[in-house]
Amino acid sequence: MRKEAKEVKIGEKILECPICNHKKFWKRQTLMNTAGATFFGFDWANKEAVNFICNSCGYIMWFWVG
Structure with missing residues (x-):
């Protein structure tokens, strides 16, 4: 089930x-899984990314969450 599609603002620009x-x-x-963390069962320690998925064509944009 898809979530509600919305406009996204990055800084002052609309995505x-x-x-x-x-x-x-x-x-x-x-x-953002790494082989080492997965091998040792530490997937929870990996960094996260935010994905914005186009509601029209499905294109996925990835943004690093530092």
């Missing part, structure tokens, strides 16, 4: 899909 120019996205968090 726009580079593929179809659509301006509504839904958001999810993704772990």
Whole structure:
């Protein structure tokens, strides 16, 4: 089930899909898994990224959460 698509503002700019120019996205968090952490069972220690998925074409943009 998809979440509600919304406009996303990054700084002062409204995010726009580079593929179809659509301006509504839904958001999810993704772990940036590493082989070492996975091997030792420490996936929870990996850094996260924020994904914005275009509600029109499905293109996924990744943003690092430092």
